Amino acid sequence: MVLFLVVTLLQQREDGNMKNLSSVKIIRINLEKILKDRDISYYDFSKILRMDCSNVHKHIKGNRSISLNLLDKFGKALDMSPKDLLSRGCLNDQR
Numbered sequence: 001m002v003l004f005l006v007v008t009l010l011q012q013r014e015d016g017n018m019k020n021l022s023s024v025k026i027i028r029i030n031l032e033k034i035l036k037d038r039d040i041s042y043y044d045f046s047k048i049l050r051m052d053c054s055n056v057h058k059h060i061k062g063n064r065s066i067s068l069n070l071l072d073k074f075g076k077a078l079d080m081s082p083k084d085l086l087s088r089g090c091l092n093d094q095r
Contacts, residue, residue: 023086024062024065024066025062026086026087026088027066027071027074027085027086028060028061028062028066030084030085030086030087031060031074031085032060034078034080035060038078042056042057042060045077048077049073049074049077068082071085071086
């Protein structure tokens with residue numbers, strides 16, 4: 001039963017069905033997907049941002065909050081608008 005739930009959740013995420021996710025969770029999912037697609041490590045991303053790698057990791061994994069200023073900084077580092085990082089369609093566009 002647990003395996004079924006995990007597979008169902010993954011399928012919903014892959015299908016772009018992110019209606020029930022918070023904005024912060026959408027940002028985090030989008031950031032992870034974009035970094036993976038662009039083959040950018042947390043270490044490399046932290047150097048672009050001029051932030052400590054552990055802090056970048058904590059922000060993306062949800063152990064620290066993402067402020068609007070940090071969202072702007074993430075967007076600039078990825079050459080994207082913060083609106084794109086908040087977009088539910090961002091994952092579909094990155095495929």
